[in-house]
Amino acid sequence: MKTVFARTAVLKDCSTHYCPGCGHGIAHRLVAEAIDELGIQGRTIGIAPVGCSVLLYDYIDVDCIEVAHGRAPAVATGMKRTNPDKIVFSYQGDGDLASIGAAEILHAGHRGEQLTVIFINNAVYGMTGGQMAPTTMLNQVTTTSPKGRSAVEQGYPLQVSEVMAVLPGVVYVERTALDGGAGVRKTKKAIKHAFELQVEGAPGLALVEVLSPCPTYWRMPPAKAMKRIREEMSKFFPVGRLKG
């Protein structure tokens, strides 16, 4: 019989703890596929964030280190500089990367660290129960913005990729969306490219921002959450290659 689908080798054989319709499971799979296809499983180190994907090391079959909230790019820096031949990636949510860890990602980019950063933007702090993140959309209701985010009170959503793209030490920035089949395929390509650049020794940081659904804290069914990415989120966070 012809095999038409097999489990990605770099994904561990277990089910995840993610809610139905969450984008983290898809993103994990794409990271695992990229590592598998590039044949770098044996020399890749992952940095797990604090956030819903805190158990990344239970799902992606590479050595991982769990670090404090937001510190992944700084830890990754130490790791890569100690082991320049290893492929080091951080996987971070928008709270981790754009909020508490904003200084770390900015300065990893500013120093031109040779890292791969997978940035999952689901517009909320998922892990702690759906509070407002810097990336939360205007008017979006969260547990800390019960009347919806207001530009006057809480500012506009933070476009980290645009900020990162202007740094000379950043070699590649692309924003993609897990909003359907085409979006998933584009995300796969972008993630793989971000790893390839590090494998090739590109002189700086590669970042992929993935717009990702959180049906639980957007309080909508999964299909509607994907539609929201397409129709609402990507208006403010346009998908496409910003650099490189």
Added chain:
Amino acid sequence: MPETRAITGNGAIAEAMRQIAPDVVAAFPITPSTQIIEDFAGFVADGKVDTELITVESEHSAMSACIGASAAGGRVMTATSANGLALMWEMLYVAAGMRQPILVAVVNRALSAPINIHCDHGDSMGARDAGWIQIYAENNQQAYDNMIMAPAIAGHADVRLPLMVCLDGFIISHSIETMQLEEDRQVQAFIGEHKAFHSLLDTANPSSWGALDLHDYYIEHKKAQQVAMANAKPVIEEVSERFGKEFGRRYELFESYRLDDAERVVVAINSVAGELKEVIDELRDEGEKVGLLKIRVFRPFPYAEIAAALKNSKIVTVLDRSTSMGAYGPLFVEICSSLYDANPRPMLYSRTFGLGGRELLLDDIRDLFEESKRYLNEGKIEKTSDFLNVRGG
């Protein structure tokens, strides 16, 4: 009218914050304290308070914004846990050194690494030298009551120090208990107006905060903080007494439970006191002379009062829910200091329990009292310091 309500510890703290109605709350969410800020955000959105709620990007910024708001003359509060408190570290010292009466609800949780979300006291105990008053609570009611008393203590003219109200993560923060919420107006009358000292907005009397202070004056300012801490003790007693008269629940610096004639005593902090009391009642029925001293105020530490309360004890077991690596547990060290001059001095030993949420069951507590009985009978302590309920030990 006071209201009897079934509510979580976090919910109770949020209600206290609503009644205190601070000018500014700056916060960043962290389990298990998050619900406090979520509930409070609801109060802001519903217009129940006109607090400026700032959803900052980290706890370091939360405490920084609190310091700014307090120095500008505002009444300021926040809530956090574990790594959140750890990330505030630098600013905790700044808040205390600048004598800003900021109030923080610390929902106790274990520090990383390894990452863990459950209760122990490593977070607030790690901050015990930062210059903050620390008041601990056994249950939801006490957490709420301590928070209601906090503004009058922290903001007292002789004190002017920041203050932490500590409660156990999940065990208290997430447990629903029936308790009494006092009436808004009565609470607000009890708390009184916020009086800022040398506010930066008082342009008629300009002042600077945190200015460079080298070997010329730094040590005087640190001594002044110690004096303020010493002053805090009678102020806490005074405010607690006023609270008792007003609301009928009486609090002291610590709670003495069946202590007067107790020969074997356990000293502990926070929610484990509930289980200890249960076992003590059982053992008392069996004729055992056992008792509990439950710490309420850990900073300033009431050394002399504790020595007096333990004067009839023959053996004291100190339970620490945190550990100081390379040293004895923080509570044990304080109890030893309290009893150094006692004559006769009771036998003393330390047990560390509950790190990262490890359970201590009623049977474990019975075992603990069995052990102290054996030590007392043998007149000798086998292990001065040990961990309870731990593998490999």
